[in-house]
Amino acid sequence: MRILVLGAAGMVGRKLVAALLAAGQVGGRAITALTLADVVEPGAPGGSIPHTLIAADLSAPGTAESLIAERPDLIFHLAAIVSGEAEADFEKGYRINLDGTRLLLEAIRLASGSAPYCPRLVFTSSIAVFGEPLPAVIGDQQEHTPLTSYGTQKAICELLLADYTRRGFVDGIGIRLPTIAVRPGKPNKAASGFFSGIIREPLAGLEAVLPVPDSVRHWFASPRAAVGFLLHAAGMDSSLLGHQRNLSMPGLAVTVGEEIAALQRVAGAKAVALIQRVPDPVVAEIVAGWPKAFAAERARALGFRGDASFDEIIQIHIADELGGHIGG
Amino acid sequence: MRILVLGAAGMVGRKLVAALLAAGQVGGRAITALTLADVVEPGAPGGSIPHTLIAADLSAPGTAESLIAERPDLIFHLAAIVSGEAEADFEKGYRINLDGTRLLLEAIRLASGSAPYCPRLVFTSSIAVFGEPLPAVIGDQQEHTPLTSYGTQKAICELLLADYTRRGFVDGIGIRLPTIAVRPGKPNKAASGFFSGIIREPLAGLEAVLPVPDSVRHWFASPRAAVGFLLHAAGMDSSLLGHQRNLSMPGLAVTVGEEIAALQRVAGAKAVALIQRVPDPVVAEIVAGWPKAFAAERARALGFRGDASFDEIIQIHIADELGGHIGG
Numbered sequence: 172m173r174i175l176v177l178g179a180a181g182m183v184g185r186k187l188v189a190a191l192l193a194a195g196q197v198g199g200r201a202i203t204a205l206t207l208a209d210v211v212e213p214g215a216p217g218g219s220i221p222h223t224l225i226a227a228d229l230s231a232p233g234t235a236e237s238l239i240a241e242r243p244d245l246i247f248h249l250a251a252i253v254s255g256e257a258e259a260d261f262e263k264g265y266r267i268n269l270d271g272t273r274l275l276l277e278a279i280r281l282a283s284g285s286a287p288y289c290p291r292l293v294f295t296s297s298i299a300v301f302g303e304p305l306p307a308v309i310g311d312q313q314e315h316t317p318l319t320s321y322g323t324q325k326a327i328c329e330l331l332l333a334d335y336t337r338r339g340f341v342d343g344i345g346i347r348l349p350t351i352a353v354r355p356g357k358p359n360k361a362a363s364g365f366f367s368g369i370i371r372e373p374l375a376g377l378e379a380v381l382p383v384p385d386s387v388r389h390w391f392a393s394p395r396a397a398v399g400f401l402l403h404a405a406g407m408d409s410s411l412l413g414h415q416r417n418l419s420m421p422g423l424a425v426t427v428g429e430e431i432a433a434l435q436r437v438a439g440a441k442a443v444a445l446i447q448r449v450p451d452p453v454v455a456e457i458v459a460g461w462p463k464a465f466a467a468e469r470a471r472a473l474g475f476r477g478d479a480s481f482d483e484i485i486q487i488h489i490a491d492e493l494g495g496h497i498g499g
Numbered sequence: 500m501r502i503l504v505l506g507a508a509g510m511v512g513r514k515l516v517a518a519l520l521a522a523g524q525v526g527g528r529a530i531t532a533l534t535l536a537d538v539v540e541p542g543a544p545g546g547s548i549p550h551t552l553i554a555a556d557l558s559a560p561g562t563a564e565s566l567i568a569e570r571p572d573l574i575f576h577l578a579a580i581v582s583g584e585a586e587a588d589f590e591k592g593y594r595i596n597l598d599g600t601r602l603l604l605e606a607i608r609l610a611s612g613s614a615p616y617c618p619r620l621v622f623t624s625s626i627a628v629f630g631e632p633l634p635a636v637i638g639d640q641q642e643h644t645p646l647t648s649y650g651t652q653k654a655i656c657e658l659l660l661a662d663y664t665r666r667g668f669v670d671g672i673g674i675r676l677p678t679i680a681v682r683p684g685k686p687n688k689a690a691s692g693f694f695s696g697i698i699r700e701p702l703a704g705l706e707a708v709l710p711v712p713d714s715v716r717h718w719f720a721s722p723r724a725a726v727g728f729l730l731h732a733a734g735m736d737s738s739l740l741g742h743q744r745n746l747s748m749p750g751l752a753v754t755v756g757e758e759i760a761a762l763q764r765v766a767g768a769k770a771v772a773l774i775q776r777v778p779d780p781v782v783a784e785i786v787a788g789w790p791k792a793f794a795a796e797r798a799r800a801l802g803f804r805g806d807a808s809f810d811e812i813i814q815i816h817i818a819d820e821l822g823g824h825i826g827g
Contacts, residue, residue, distance in 0.1 A: 261666065312642045312644075313642055314640045315658065316640075316742070316743065317661075318742060323659070323661070323662040326658050327658050330645070331651070331655070334645070334648055334651040337646070414630070414646060
């Protein structure tokens with residue numbers, strides 16, 4: 172099967188490509204060609220599967236048509252402007268996150284004019300489609316109440332994905348990723364950055380700032396679990412979804428205090444001592460509007476599997492990013 | 500205040516314009532100018548308020564900018580391709596119902612580049628944003644699960660309206676209208692047509708076909724109640740809405756059997772005898788996926804008032820459409 176990955180240069184995209192190459196197949200079908208696209212040209216993957224690397228702006232005219240010209244059987248659409256940038260640049264957020272996705276869906280729809288074409292499309296949505304007021308545990312029929320333009324754009328794409336699928340133009344599955352932890356790389360300005368920072372930095376022997384109380388609860392998945400969700404969505408029997416094509420993934424509901432306790436168990440008191448509590452009311456207020464936990468019953472029943480514990484999430488970071496060794 | 504009505508030539512639009520002219524004000528502010536637009540030029544309203552009549556396609560480039568050039572303080576956006584046509588013509592439905600609304604929102608946003616501009620925008624959404632599986636009574640936090648492209652387009656517009664409002668570009672209120680009954684005019688091919696037809700036709704001395712069992716329950720408002728919802732949304736304190744800018748309106752949950760009993764009370768057995776039961780499994784299946792009843796608690800708490808009974812809905816039709824006389 173031919174696979175197209177949009178957003179292949181991002182953190183999740185790179186890990187997905189590595190997993191695809193390692194597996195060599197999806198749902199029992201061998202991968203015969205891989206097209207990797209992003210706004211910057213993705214790095215060449217290893218392995219023996221023929222691949223094409225493309226730098227392209229999905230929102231530019233003709234890009235979507237050209238990306239699907241070879242009729243990939245499976246498309247992963249991970250490309251997006253992140254939450255903070257979509258809020259700071261209204262037009263860019265709508266152009267990339269909404270128009271880009273719609274152009275992709277339209278290109279797929281119109282491609283079937285010449286010969287039947289209905290690829291599996293795995294789309295990464297976000298828990299940002301939900302915002303306060305919310306129940307303590309969000310069920311599978313929760314109304315979309317985004318409080319950001321990013322969340323609005325993801326919610327709209329979920330609706331488009333479901334309608335294009337209902338009409339038979341595409342075989343779409345949208346998965347609402349939990350917040351990824353431990354996110355590798357440098358600290359960034361994202362309001363959610365500290366959830367990873369208070370683990371990643373101490374494991375590297377660096378200080379980390381914690382701007383919210385230990386009682387703050389949030390919803391997490393490791394990068395490895397996120398890739399697992401994508402692969403499961405790619406290979407599953409999509410007829411089981413009916414008309415509800417978008418799913419909240421099974422993350423872990425963990426408080427900041429529980430994160431710190433897990434860090435203590437895995438890396439000891441010395442690591443925990445590197446966390447500096449510097450309350451920031453602005454960050455605390457932003458985070459207060461975010462979802463805290465999901466039931467994710469549909470996703471679990473459909474075979475999606477998340478992380479077992481936050482200890483495991485930390486161990487995955489140590490194994491996949493630190494070569495198995497705690498630094499410092 | 501200046502008012503723009505988009506979709507002014509439609510059934511609800513015409514009744515809204517008549518109500519605006521009769522009131523002469525909205526929320527205590529006198530109406531100084533009225534612009535009426537639709538795909539066909541709306542008929543000239545009576546009264547002494549200066550008016551402009553425009554035939555325009557909202558989805559054509561430049562139309563939205565031109566329609567808001569005089570910076571109306573209040574905009575009613577009722578223009579839409581109906582459900583059946585949006586399902587039959589995929590591209591036209593998305594062009595008019597989604598792109599048209601987005602072009603309007605963008606024109607409003609960009610108009611504030613020269614001087615501050617944030618009009619009240621009253622948008623008619625639909626209960627078609629919901630589809631089975633649904634609870635017997637739909638609450639105010641129900642997930643959007645449209646099963647038509649029309650419902651998808653309305654759900655997307657609700658999300659856009661809320662985000663543009665949150666960003667301060669517009670002061671938007673979306674109201675989900677119940678199915679309008681008794682819809683005046685000729686029978687049409689809409690799957691919902693019989694809900695009105697079994698009342699309207701017998702009141703005119705004509706036979707009507709009933710394709711579903713008496714037990715089918717649905718959610719109704721009279722044209723007069725629908726206009727009342729629009730006027731209330733136009734004049735209310737929108738700060739009470741918070742970030743949840745879209746509301747299910749308080750309709751009446753009535754079975755077909757209850758409709759017929761009301762017809763019997765209002766117009767007698769002779770009228771009821773004109774209803775021909777001709778079961779149609781296709782129509783019955785379509786209707787089975789529709790919402791049956793709403794709690795509409797938020798709307799009621801915010802002062803929206805629906806019809807008191809289906810008897811009243813029939814009486815409104817006799818008063819407003821039949822000159823107070825039952826025909827036949």
